[in-house]
Every structure is written in C-alpha cells, then in structure tokens.
Amino acid sequence: MNLPNYFLADLPPEAKLSPAMILEACQTLKRNRGRYLAARPTQSLVNFLSGLAESWRRREFPFRRFALENAGKAGFSRATLERGMDDFFVEFTRDKFEALLVQEFGGAGRLDGMSLAGAEKQPSRAALVRTPEFQVHFGAGNVPNPTLMSVVLGLLTRSAQFVKCASGSAFLPRLFAHSIYDADPKLGASLEIAEWPGGNLELENALFAEADCVTAAGGDETLDEIRKRLPLHVRFIGHGHRVSFGFVANGVLASAGSAEKIAARAADDVVAWNQLGCLSPHVIYVQSGAAVSPEAFAGMLAGELERRETSQPRGEISQEESAAIASRRAFYEVRAAHSPEATRHWCSQNSTAWTVVFEADSLFQLSCLNRFVYVKAVADLKTALESADAVREKVSTVGVAAPEEKIGDLAEQLARWGATRVCPLGRMQNPPLTWRHDGRPALGDLVTWTDWEK
Amino acid sequence: MNQALSDFAARLRALIAIGQPAIAKQQFAELALDLFALQFRSNSAYRKICRAQGATPGSVEHWTQIPIVPTSAFKELELSCIPPEERASVFHSSGTTTQKPSRHFHGVESLALYEASSWRWFLENVLPDLQFKRGAGGAAGSSPSGNPPPAIFLTPPPAQTPRSSLVYMLDVVRRRLGAPATAFVGKINADGAWELNYDALRAALAPGCQAADAPPLLLLGTAFSFVHLLDWLGEQNLAFKLPPGSRVMETGGYKNRSRAMSKMELHALIAARLGVPIVNIICEYGMSELSSQAYDGEKRNAEGGGRSFCFPPWAAARIISPETGREAADGQAGLIRVCDLANVFSVAAIQTEDLGIRRGAGFELVGRASPAEARGCSLMNA
Numbered sequence: 001m002n003l004p005n006y007f008l009a010d011l012p013p014e015a016k017l018s019p020a021m022i023l024e025a026c027q028t029l030k031r032n033r034g035r036y037l038a039a040r041p042t043q044s045l046v047n048f049l050s051g052l053a054e055s056w057r058r059r060e061f062p063f064r065r066f067a068l069e070n071a072g073k074a075g076f077s078r079a080t081l082e083r084g085m086d087d088f089f090v091e092f093t094r095d096k097f098e099a100l101l102v103q104e105f106g107g108a109g110r111l112d113g114m115s116l117a118g119a120e121k122q123p124s125r126a127a128l129v130r131t132p133e134f135q136v137h138f139g140a141g142n143v144p145n146p147t148l149m150s151v152v153l154g155l156l157t158r159s160a161q162f163v164k165c166a167s168g169s170a171f172l173p174r175l176f177a178h179s180i181y182d183a184d185p186k187l188g189a190s191l192e193i194a195e196w197p198g199g200n201l202e203l204e205n206a207l208f209a210e211a212d213c214v215t216a217a218g219g220d221e222t223l224d225e226i227r228k229r230l231p232l233h234v235r236f237i238g239h240g241h242r243v244s245f246g247f248v249a250n251g252v253l254a255s256a257g258s259a260e261k262i263a264a265r266a267a268d269d270v271v272a273w274n275q276l277g278c279l280s281p282h283v284i285y286v287q288s289g290a291a292v293s294p295e296a297f298a299g300m301l302a303g304e305l306e307r308r309e310t311s312q313p314r315g316e317i318s319q320e321e322s323a324a325i326a327s328r329r330a331f332y333e334v335r336a337a338h339s340p341e342a343t344r345h346w347c348s349q350n351s352t353a354w355t356v357v358f359e360a361d362s363l364f365q366l367s368c369l370n371r372f373v374y375v376k377a378v379a380d381l382k383t384a385l386e387s388a389d390a391v392r393e394k395v396s397t398v399g400v401a402a403p404e405e406k407i408g409d410l411a412e413q414l415a416r417w418g419a420t421r422v423c424p425l426g427r428m429q430n431p432p433l434t435w436r437h438d439g440r441p442a443l444g445d446l447v448t449w450t451d452w453e454k
Numbered sequence: 455m456n457q458a459l460s461d462f463a464a465r466l467r468a469l470i471a472i473g474q475p476a477i478a479k480q481q482f483a484e485l486a487l488d489l490f491a492l493q494f495r496s497n498s499a500y501r502k503i504c505r506a507q508g509a510t511p512g513s514v515e516h517w518t519q520i521p522i523v524p525t526s527a528f529k530e531l532e533l534s535c536i537p538p539e540e541r542a543s544v545f546h547s548s549g550t551t552t553q554k555p556s557r558h559f560h561g562v563e564s565l566a567l568y569e570a571s572s573w574r575w576f577l578e579n580v581l582p583d584l585q586f587k588r589g590a591g592g593a594a595g596s597s598p599s600g601n602p603p604p605a606i607f608l609t610p611p612p613a614q615t616p617r618s619s620l621v622y623m624l625d626v627v628r629r630r631l632g633a634p635a636t637a638f639v640g641k642i643n644a645d646g647a648w649e650l651n652y653d654a655l656r657a658a659l660a661p662g663c664q665a666a667d668a669p670p671l672l673l674l675g676t677a678f679s680f681v682h683l684l685d686w687l688g689e690q691n692l693a694f695k696l697p698p699g700s701r702v703m704e705t706g707g708y709k710n711r712s713r714a715m716s717k718m719e720l721h722a723l724i725a726a727r728l729g730v731p732i733v734n735i736i737c738e739y740g741m742s743e744l745s746s747q748a749y750d751g752e753k754r755n756a757e758g759g760g761r762s763f764c765f766p767p768w769a770a771a772r773i774i775s776p777e778t779g780r781e782a783a784d785g786q787a788g789l790i791r792v793c794d795l796a797n798v799f800s801v802a803a804i805q806t807e808d809l810g811i812r813r814g815a816g817f818e819l820v821g822r823a824s825p826a827e828a829r830g831c832s833l834m835n836a
Contacts (some may be wrong), residue, residue, distance in 0.1 A: 318824075319776070319787045319788075319809055319820075319821065320809065320821050320822065320823060320824040321824055322776040322777055323776040323788075323789050323807065323809055323821075323822070323823035323824070324807075324823040324824045324825070325776065326774075326776035326777075326779070326789060326823070327524055327526065327776075327789070327805075327807045327823045330522070330524035330526070330527075330805055331524050331526040331527060331530075333503070333506070333507075334503050334523065334524065334526075334527040334530070334531065335530065336506065337502045337503045337505070337506030337507075338499070338502055338503075338531065340506075350777070350778050350779075351777050351778070352776060352777055368824070
C-alpha cells in the first residue's frame with residue numbers, strides 16, 4: 001500500500017521540521033476546520049466515525065490489512081495487534097456515541113444548537129456546548145489506542161487537531177489518519193500527524209502558541225514540562241502514567257474448573273497490548289482460603305499464558321526490555337532458591353515471552369511488563385489495598401473476579417480507596433467509549449458551555 | 455578466615471603480579487572451577503542458589519556453567535564468604551535513593567586482592583608507557599619506575615565516600631602514584647550528591663597548564679563529574695590545555711546527576727576544553743559487585759578495532775542473549791556476564807544488567823536493562 005504524502009509524518013526521515021512549517025500546518029488546519037468541520041452536524045460525524053470503525057473491523061479493509069501486515073512496526077505481533085484493534089473499534093457504534101453525548105451533555109444534539117435537556121428544563125435554561133477550535137495531542141509511546149481515541153473524540157467535538165507522536169510510535173496514528181482522509185478528505189484536512197522526540201522546544205512552542213487545548217499522555221515530568229510552557233488560556237488535559245491490578249476473590253476459586261476460567265480472563269488482560277497500557281495489570285491479587293490456592297492460580301495463569309503464546313504471541317521486543325525481563329527472572333530465581341515457600345516463578349522456555357512470579361508477600365510490585373505478571377496472595381481486598389498504598393494515587397483500573405453478590409461491596413471499597421475504574425477481570429484493556437479517563441469526564445473537560453437563562 | 459580461600463587469593467595475587475601472560479585460557483578455566491568449589495563450600499547464600507539449579511562442583515564441568523548471581527541479588531542477600539566479624543568494609547552500588555543498594559563485603563585479604571587487581575589493570579590500560587621493574591620479593595610489579603604523573607580525582611575523597619568501590623579504587627591509584635590526599639577535588643553536597651570543589655580544581659589544574667615543561671597530568675572521574683567540569687569551564691569561559699601526554703579516565707553513566715551526553719560528545723568536549731586528544735581518553739567499566747575493572751584503553755584503540763572494553767586475564771566477560779540465556783551471536787547485544795576470579799571472597803560469576811556486544815577480545819557497552827521507573831513511578835523494591 002502506498003500512502004500519499006499528505007501528513008508531516010509522511011515526510012522522509014531526513015526531512016527536518018521547522019517552526020514555520022508547524023505554524024503553516026496549524027493555520028491550514030484551522031482554516032479547513034472552519035470550512036469543512038465547524039458546521040458539520042454531530043449526527044453526520046457520528047455516522048462517519050461509526051462507519052469508519054466498521055471498515056476497520058472488516059478483514060479486507062486495506063488500511064487494516066496494511067496495519068496487520070506491518071504489525072511489527074507498531075511493536076506487536078499480528079495476532080496481538082488484530083485483537084487489540086478489534087476490541088478498540090467495536091466500541092464506536094452510533095448507539096454508544098449517542099450514549100456518550102447524553103452522558104456528557106445530557107443530549108446528543110447539544111453541540112449543534114441551543115437546547116434544553118433534563119433538569120435544565122425546570123428553571124428554563126437552554127445551553128450550547130462549544131468545543132475548542134484547535135486541539136493538540138501529545139500521544140503516548142507505549143500503546144496506540146489512547147492516541148486514536150483522542151483523534152476520534154477530537155473529530156466528534158469538531159476540532160482541528162495536531163497529533164504529535166512520540167518517536168517511533170506514529171505508525172498506527174498515521175495509518176488511521178490516512179483512513180480518515182481516504183474516507184472523507186474534508187475531515188482529513190483538519191487533521192495533522194507528526195512525529196518528533198518530545199522536548200523540541202522550537203517546534204512545540206510554535207504549536208502551543210496556536211492551540212486552544214492540549215492533551216498529553218506521559219510521565220509526570222513530561223506533563224509538568226508541557227504544562228509550564230502553555231499560554232494561560234490554553235486548556236491542558238494531562239494523563240500521567242497509571243498502574244492497574246487485578247483482584248480475584250476466593251469465592252470464585254472453589255474448583256479447578258472455575259479457577260481456570262478466571263485465570264484465562266487474567267491472561268486476557270496480561271496479553272492485551274502486551275500489558276503495556278496503563279490499564280494492564282502489574283499484579284493479580286488472589287484471595288487465599290479457597291480450594292484453589294493463590295499459588296495454584298499462578299500456575300494456571302502460567303499455563304494459560306503459554307497457550308496464548310501459540311495463538312497470540314507476544315512478538316519481538318527491544319533488547320533493553322528483554323534484558324529487563326531476564327534480569328528480573330534471575331533475581332526471582334535467587335529469591336525462590338532462598339524462600340521456595342514464599343516465591344515461585346514460571347517462565348517461557350528459550351524466550352522472555354511470558355513470566356509469572358508468585359509471591360506470598362503482598363507488597364505491590366511494578367512489573368517490567370511485556371507479559372511479566374505478579375500473582376500475590378492476600379487475605380482479603382483490604383490487605384491488597386494496604387499493600388498497594390504506595391501506588392494509591394496512581395491506580396487506574398482494578399479488574400475484579402468475584403461472586404455476583406460480593407462485587408458491589410468490593411467496587412465500593414475500591415472506589416473509596418481511590419481506583420477510578422472497576423471492571424470485570426478480562427476486560428481491563430477494553431474500556432467503553434463512555435469511560436471517564438482517570439476519573440474525569442470523557443468530553444466535559446474539552447468543552448465550554450454557554451448558558452441561556454430564558 | 456577460610457584457609458583455602460586465603461590460599462587461592464595468595465595464588466591469584468602472585469599471578470596478577472607477574473602480569474598478563476601469566477594466566478592462559480586453560481589456567482583461567484581451571485582456576486574458575488577451583489574457586490567455584492571453594493565458594494560453593496564457603497558461601498551459604500550462594501550454595502542455596504546453586505543447589506536450586508542442581509549445580510554442584512561435581513556437576514559443573516566448564517567455567518561457563520558456573521551458576522551466576524545477578525547483581526540485584528547483592529541487594530537482598532549477604533553473598534559473602536567473610537564472617538561478619540572479619541568484614542572490614544562494604545561497597546554499595548550507587549543508584550536511586552529509593553532502592554536498596556547492592557552490598558559487597560570486604561575483609562583485609564579481599565581488599566588486598568582488590569588493590570592488586572585494580573592497580574595492575576589500571577596501569578596496563580591507563581598508563582601503559584610507565585615501565586615496571588620486576589622488584590625482588592613481594593613487591594614484584596607493584597610500582598612504576600620513573601616519575602609517576604600528577605593526578606587529579608574528580609570525586610569526593612574516600613573519607614567522605616567509604617562505601618564507593620570507585621573511590622576506593624581511585625585511592626589505590628593515588629597511593630600507588632604517590633599523589634597527595636588533596637588530589638581529590640570533589641565533595642558531597644547537602645543532598646548527598648557528588649559535586650566538584652571548583653576552587654580546588656582550579657588550583658590543581660592551573661600549575662600543570664601554565665608551565666611549559668610541566669609533566670603530563672592524569673585526570674580521573676565519573677562521566678557526570680566531567681560534565682560538571684565542562685559546564686563550569688563553559689560558564690567561566692575557561693579552557694585548559696593539559697600538558698602533552700596527559701590522560702583522562704572517565705567511568706560510569708549519568709544516573710540523572712547531570713545532563714546525559716553521548717560518549718563521543720563527551721570526549722569531543724573534553725578534547726576541546728582540556729586539550730587532551732581523544733586517543734588519551736580511556737573509559738573504565740566497573741561496579742561494586744566486582745573486584746576487577748574493564749578498560750577500553752588507548753592500546754586497544756590503537757589496534758584499530760574500535761573502542762571495546764577488556765577485563766584483565768583473571769576476569770572474563772561473556773555476552774548472554776536475554777531471550778535464550780545462551781551466548782549471544784556475534785554482533786547481537788546481550789547481558790554482560792563476568793567471571794571475576796578476584797571476587798574470591800564473594801561470588802565470582804556475576805550477571806550485570808548492562809547490555810554489551812562482543813567486539814574482538816572485548817565488548818562494547820550498548821545499553822542497560824530498562825528500569826521499571828521509566829514508566830513513571832519508582833517502586834521497584836527488589
């Protein structure tokens with residue numbers, strides 16, 4: 001597939017970007033937005049986005065095929081990328097877009113004109129939701145879906161958009177942008193994709209000077225650096241690194257059969273995007289006291305990860321990542337030799353494809369990822385939360401497997417503790433379109449309301 | 455003290471004193487197996503690791519099969535053959551303050567061996583043109599003839615950094631060269647970080663750079679201390695021209711103590727601001743868990759194979775593929791494993807978290823296992 005030379009990211013690697021080029025791109029985007037996007041009805045955008053997502057789910061869709069044929073460029077095996085993209089695009093249906101708009105604004109038409117909705121009818125107040133003219137996204141480097149999601153929400157909110165990808169991570173965003181351009185060149189004309197290593201002040205300052213809203217994903221330091229450099233009127237939405245974990249209640253571990261099913265769901269979460277997303281579990285806490293012990297559960301998870309390696313291999317990773325896994329394994333081998341009752345580990349043979357480390361010690365441990373997961377024994381959720389206290393402020397998702405009658409209680413404990421998302425184990429990397437990222441409104445932070453008190 | 459280990463240490467010291475050709479490959483292999491048997495017996499923490507792998511002196515046939523210990527294990531276990539009451543000092547790994555450091559315990563004998571190993575290989579690589587006399591008795595090969603160069607050390611003195619193996623090694627060099635204690639021009643600041651005492655540095659550098667017939671100078675420090683030095687020279691708009699024949703030894707990474715720069719960039723700046731040609735800039739590779747160091751010395755550069763680190767004949771590095779655990783193919787990066795016979799009283803077979811590529815008889819340093827901290831939180835307590 002030959003992609004036309006349309007975005008900055010399409011330029012050959014030797015091409016050097018300049019602040020003047022950035023400025024020109026921004027002005028073009030804004031102009032095109034004014035012409036083609038600003039007045040486009042929400043319904044038309046929803047139709048476009050849901051249609052595009054449907055295309056991406058079709059096997060013969062050229063962009064999908066190209067992405068899968070070059071999955072290594074995205075950093076994943078073909079099967080892992082395919083599964084990740086399918087799970088991602090399945091969310092973009094008309095119904096779900098409507099649900100999102102209702103959740104955020106009380107109605108699907110509130111970006112299109114002054115309208116009344118819900119409780120506002122009582123004091124007789126109408127309102128219009130206004131969206132930023134120009135959004136700048138600084139994409140995360142680890143997984144592609146948050147960047148694609150930003151583009152989708154940016155289109156839905158009718159903004160011109162400039163996506164700055166981290167080094168080496170532009171492949172899928174660029175392909176996605178081309179698919180937009182291919183399906184509707186007018187919409188594609190309001191979108192720009194570029195790639196450079198973060199911290200290029202010349203280029204970034206040129207971009208920030210034009211922006212109305214900047215969204216960014218990255219480490220705390222990166223976000224802080226960006227925020228400090230933004231003009232005061234620019235709205236900033238930063239998503240810092242988050243960690244996630246799983247919790248398996250002993251009520252679902254009464255038999256080997258049911259435990260195996262739970263282990264398969266845990267494997268879904270470890271395997272998805274090679275565990276690289278903020279929503280991927282570092283640790284699976286397993287409550288002891290059932291017929292299947294936490295250690296036995298760890299063994300089941302290892303068996304499941306081994307099977308997945310056949311159906312959905314992890315693929316190649318960098319030497320540094322591979323070395324991190326080998327080093328971590330060597331460490332746990334030492335620990336296991338010294339306390340075999342408290343530490344055990346299971347590893348893929350002749351590769352670093354997957355690793356499970358069981359520890360009786362419940363202290364939360366950051367994984368080195370790429371399918372390296374801890375299983376830790378706990379007496380109850382309270383112990384798990386105490387053990388994870390050091391990451392309390394940083395937890396995004398907790399994937400839970402528990403008997404139906406217990407889940408409500410557990411979810412409430414987790415919410416009060418500070419987790420921003422509780423979901424079934426096995427669904428950790430599949431947040432719905434209506435997901436409130438980091439506990440913030442999905443669209444609400446992007447927009448400005450105009451109230452009209454009649 | 456364990457007599458068998460003491461005997462082994464004495465034997466190795468004698469071999470080191472004779473110099474490079476004394477330890478042929480075959481002899482290294484035999485010594486390594488002998489030492490493994492001794493350490494298996496004397497180091498209970500290590501023995502447990504070996505037993506868990508089913509490896510015993512009876513089952514290990516070749517030195518490459520000796521069970522390795524990852525450097526991280528030194529954070530958790532006391533991997534020492536020296537009983538607590540005989541431990542004279544301990545070297546800690548540097549690193550982030552949130553992590554437990556590695557601990558490598560030393561006694562009188564292990565320090566003597568550390569000194570013999572470090573000094574011998576330092577001379578061979580950093581000051582190869584100094585002639586050695588084969589003195590009589592135990593002092594064989596231990597001191598250079600002629601005038602040793604004056605030396606400046608860009609680290610704090612050993613009294614301020616008793617846990618640093620690097621500073622210990624530099625102090626060995628200082629003593630052997632007969633340099634005064636004031637040759638250390640670094641200090642520890644209020645945050646515990648290393649910085650330079652610029653007045654002392656200026657006073658130390660100036661005389662050698664002003665006199666026309668000044669002897670060559672030796673300038674040693676960490677990469678980040680050189681960055682501090684270069685930044686200071688830049689701010690002060692100063693440039694020194696060290697006397698002809700002067701040498702620079704730099705070591706270690708940046709560890710967020712200064713801005714990071716590539717080795718080429720650093721060396722080019724050193725050459726420009728201090729007047730030391732790049733061929734006279736030598737890199738050292740060492741760590742608290744080892745008792746020997748590797749250098750990419752000028753001798754090796756002159757051989758035309760590009761810069762590569764070489765350990766002394768009593769230590770051997772292997773490059774291990776992290777994926778397969780087997781020796782990496784030529785040109786492939788892998789984890790650096792070192793079998794250091796000078797680690798008599800701890801564990802000889804160490805696996806580092808550094809990535810290297812084999813280059814001729816040595817290796818090129820190409821990276822490091824990516825730390826978990828890179829993704830935002832620093833939690834790893836292992």
